Amino acid sequence: MRSKPKRSTPIPTASGSTTAGATVLGRSAAPRTIALALLLLLVVPAFAQGPDPTRQPRSDDGRFTNLAGDLERAGPGVTVPFFLRRIAKTFATPEGLPPRVENDGAFLRENARASIPTITWIGHATMLVQMEHQTFLTDPIWAERASPVPFAGPKRFHPPGVALEDLPPIDFVVISHNHYDHLDLETLVALSRRNPGTKFYVPLENAGLLREEGVSNVEEMGWGQVAHSGDLEIHCLPTQHWSRRGLFDGMKALWASWAILGPSERFYFAGDTGYFDGFADIGARLGPFDVAAVPIGAYRPRAMMKIFHMDPAEAVQAGRDLEARALIGMHYGTFDLSDEPPSDPPLLFRSAGRVAGYDESQIWLPPIGQVLALPTGKPVLDPAESGGSG
Numbered sequence: 001m002r003s004k005p006k007r008s009t010p011i012p013t014a015s016g017s018t019t020a021g022a023t024v025l026g027r028s029a030a031p032r033t034i035a036l037a038l039l040l041l042l043v044v045p046a047f048a049q050g051p052d053p054t055r056q057p058r059s060d061d062g063r064f065t066n067l068a069g070d071l072e073r074a075g076p077g078v079t080v081p082f083f084l085r086r087i088a089k090t091f092a093t094p095e096g097l098p099p100r101v102e103n104d105g106a107f108l109r110e111n112a113r114a115s116i117p118t119i120t121w122i123g124h125a126t127m128l129v130q131m132e133h134q135t136f137l138t139d140p141i142w143a144e145r146a147s148p149v150p151f152a153g154p155k156r157f158h159p160p161g162v163a164l165e166d167l168p169p170i171d172f173v174v175i176s177h178n179h180y181d182h183l184d185l186e187t188l189v190a191l192s193r194r195n196p197g198t199k200f201y202v203p204l205e206n207a208g209l210l211r212e213e214g215v216s217n218v219e220e221m222g223w224g225q226v227a228h229s230g231d232l233e234i235h236c237l238p239t240q241h242w243s244r245r246g247l248f249d250g251m252k253a254l255w256a257s258w259a260i261l262g263p264s265e266r267f268y269f270a271g272d273t274g275y276f277d278g279f280a281d282i283g284a285r286l287g288p289f290d291v292a293a294v295p296i297g298a299y300r301p302r303a304m305m306k307i308f309h310m311d312p313a314e315a316v317q318a319g320r321d322l323e324a325r326a327l328i329g330m331h332y333g334t335f336d337l338s339d340e341p342p343s344d345p346p347l348l349f350r351s352a353g354r355v356a357g358y359d360e361s362q363i364w365l366p367p368i369g370q371v372l373a374l375p376t377g378k379p380v381l382d383p384a385e386s387g388g389s390g
């Protein structure tokens, strides 16, 4: 894999400007900055060439692949028993689900422009984030089931943290990939109808799916590309995952993670991913992040899940690689997708965080629906009480 630039290096962004880290250098450092930028062009080819939608690797048949190439998947000896266990568990109600608090959306609507920076876990990989006077959602799913059909498939354990009709106006949405628990067309159509101005950022070859349903305000992005929304930079970045919605469309649509960077806050959304070297590259180039939302569930059986889903310890290591000051756990306790009991991910995430040197205040596992202030991670009980933590 690519070598990692040194920490003290000012990191050029794809748009040609430099990140906050560069401001520590005086004016006399400009020639050195240019030399280092040129050096980075050589050592970080996947990032440093500016917007180029052809950069994500493809297999010989034209389908997308991962940075590590085509990864070997578990055989039927692992997958068939797994799917049988899934069917058997459909009728069980698991214990140890995350708590949920009532949230009528009033504070979030009020805050949409006043903008105390906040993050709210809506459930699964859906985060509602407010920063720089904008509100955005990650992988929004309000559906009852994460499934191609409404009558079967994983059913959510809790209602979403905020009802769709109670949401503040949504400026934009980022989507990680086309799996049903991350790209929920019904929700995207509802969001688009509610506010035609809402912009949807999707990885390459996913826009058609939305457009077919009448969602036209869509922008496709490849790894390394950057879009802008007001003062926010929206970076489309790699993950190690896969895609498929139908029988014959495997790997035809790209998957991604996203960094949303503002003058005051820096947020990273890992989407759905296995642990991979790319986190260190992203951290070196765009870190540090105030908070990274990392998936901590759907990791068992390891023989099947490891290449595409991190376990909690890997999620913590990803946070370290990303240079994230705090981590918020997601992708657990909402849909039953895997073998581990829902009580395990938060317990293991906390203990792995401790081992890796994150203290209690840096590992966030809020109840569904609870609004946290950024960058402290403290619950926002009352706008007056939260005191503008930004």
Ligand SMILES: [Zn+2]
Binding pocket: 177, 179, 182, 241, 272
């Ligand atoms: Zn997925």
